[in-house]
Amino acid sequence: MQVFLKVWRQADAKSEGQFVTYTVENVTEDMSFFEMLDMLNNQLVLKGEEPIAFDHDCREGICGTCGLFINGRAHGPLRGITTCQLHMRSFNDGDSIVVEPWRAEAFPVIKDLIVDRTAFDRIMSAGGYISVNTGGVPDANTIPVPKPKADEAFDAAACIGCGACVATCKNSSAMLFVAAKVSHLALLPQGQVERKQRALNLIAAMDMEGFGACTNTGACEIECPKEISLVHIARLNREFLKASLI
Amino acid sequence: MNWFFRFMNSSVGKKIIMATTGLLLCSFLIIHLFGNLFLYGGPELFNTYVERLASVKPLIRVIEVLLALIFLFHILNSLWLTLGNRKANPVKYDVNRTRDNSSFFSRYMGITGSIIFIFLAVHLSTFWYKFQIDHEGGQFYRIVTGNTVGFNNPYITGLYILAMILLGFHLRHGFQSAFQTFGIRYNKYGKLIEAIAVLFWFAIPLGFVLIPIYFGLLKGGF
Numbered sequence: 001m002q003v004f005l006k007v008w009r010q011a012d013a014k015s016e017g018q019f020v021t022y023t024v025e026n027v028t029e030d031m032s033f034f035e036m037l038d039m040l041n042n043q044l045v046l047k048g049e050e051p052i053a054f055d056h057d058c059r060e061g062i063c064g065t066c067g068l069f070i071n072g073r074a075h076g077p078l079r080g081i082t083t084c085q086l087h088m089r090s091f092n093d094g095d096s097i098v099v100e101p102w103r104a105e106a107f108p109v110i111k112d113l114i115v116d117r118t119a120f121d122r123i124m125s126a127g128g129y130i131s132v133n134t135g136g137v138p139d140a141n142t143i144p145v146p147k148p149k150a151d152e153a154f155d156a157a158a159c160i161g162c163g164a165c166v167a168t169c170k171n172s173s174a175m176l177f178v179a180a181k182v183s184h185l186a187l188l189p190q191g192q193v194e195r196k197q198r199a200l201n202l203i204a205a206m207d208m209e210g211f212g213a214c215t216n217t218g219a220c221e222i223e224c225p226k227e228i229s230l231v232h233i234a235r236l237n238r239e240f241l242k243a244s245l246i
Numbered sequence: 247m248n249w250f251f252r253f254m255n256s257s258v259g260k261k262i263i264m265a266t267t268g269l270l271l272c273s274f275l276i277i278h279l280f281g282n283l284f285l286y287g288g289p290e291l292f293n294t295y296v297e298r299l300a301s302v303k304p305l306i307r308v309i310e311v312l313l314a315l316i317f318l319f320h321i322l323n324s325l326w327l328t329l330g331n332r333k334a335n336p337v338k339y340d341v342n343r344t345r346d347n348s349s350f351f352s353r354y355m356g357i358t359g360s361i362i363f364i365f366l367a368v369h370l371s372t373f374w375y376k377f378q379i380d381h382e383g384g385q386f387y388r389i390v391t392g393n394t395v396g397f398n399n400p401y402i403t404g405l406y407i408l409a410m411i412l413l414g415f416h417l418r419h420g421f422q423s424a425f426q427t428f429g430i431r432y433n434k435y436g437k438l439i440e441a442i443a444v445l446f447w448f449a450i451p452l453g454f455v456l457i458p459i460y461f462g463l464l465k466g467g468f
Binding site for chain 1: 249252255256257258259260261262327330333334335336337338339340341342343344345347348349352353370397409419422423425426428430431432449
């Protein structure tokens with residue numbers, strides 16, 4: 001099949017970018033979206049042109065490195081997947097596909113489709129962890145965790161920090177990301193010691209990085225490749241409220 | 247007090263102010279609609295009701311000032327949040343299929359709110375002004391149903407109906423969103439909140455809409 005791409009090209013963070021259109025031929029439905037881009041890039045290199053820069057690493061939906069805004073949706077038209085898990089069978093012969101980088105003030109474009117997501121790392125370093133004395137590995141189950149709590153904590157821990165929640169949010173809010181971190185640790189016994197400070201510090205870091213406020217539209221939940229629920233944002237709000245007022 | 251300003255300045259704190267003021271304004275809707283229902287009892291009953299209210303004027307004035315402050319907080323806070331959100335998201339996508347991942351009501355809170363605000367300004371400068379200052383010796387019922395600022399004026403009726411429909415849209419998202427902000431939407435109260443939400447986004451706006459329809463379109467027939 002043949003597809004028509006309209007891709008955001010930008011030489012570096014300081015340059016102005018623009019859309020460039022490409023026609024990609026001999027695309028098969030078994031190709032992943034990235035394999036289609038790889039094929040296009042090969043052709044660009046052979047022609048002596050600059051290949052399209054895009055982030056990718058594991059290509060199996062677990063590392064959180066990739067992320068493209070495809071035809072108006074973060075990670076493309078399907079639910080519950082990362083961009084690397086998107087295949088060309090989701091498109092039809094002759095389709096026009098618009099490919100854009102994540103758009104948010106806190107995620108500046110570095111080159112073409114690659115954005116700088118170190119704002120997430122700075123939020124994590126503000127408290128998205130537990131402090132423990134390192135030593136010998138403790139025996140399993142020395143700290144009992146009820147199964148339902150473990151499951152819910154795991155749902156939150158599934159966050160891979162890809163930034164789709166920010167990318168799709170009309171306010172570029174990072175609430176789902178922060179909620180996943182706070183919720184994950186607030187549900188587990190190991191997270192209790194720093195529980196209050198974590199909620200306060202992560203929200204403060206999120207605001208400082210220039211992410212917007214949550215309007216509860218729920219777009220993040222729909223676009224999250226790990227399908228992290230708004231339930232966690234409710235818990236984050238509760239944690240923040242309790243930590244601030246009590 | 248440091249913690250208080252930190253809280254008020256944070257994005258979640260601002261949302262909590264939004265939710266609190268929003269729910270307080272919702273409670274005012276119940277009282278207002280309750281008063282409006284006296285209209286169906288005819289001129290005598292309605293005028294007596296308004297005069298009863300006038301007899302507790304100092305209390306009414308205090309409530310009015312509180313209400314004005316709540317409105318002001320709700321509006322200014324929303325502007326403050328919106329400005330911050332615009333700054334956080336300055337570059338728009340070429341293609342953005344927001345319809346696929348969020349409701350119409352949740353995306354247009356600013357627009358529905360702004361039109362409700364215009365209505366509020368008109369409502370105060372017509373009904374409220376007439377009731378307080380220029381009520382022609384207690385002819386409250388006639389003011390409401392008349393053709394100067396009342397429901398026999400098609401512009402007043404049109405704006406009223408439009409604003410109440412948009413109020414329904416605003417609360418369709420806003421009411422439940424407030425509980426999400428408080429962090430209590432997804433627990434054992436979830437179903438109850440959903441049920442009460444229907445009262446606020448459907449039943450109450452419908453109650454308001456029926457008044458201009460009955461007294462303007464059906465009874466008045468301008």
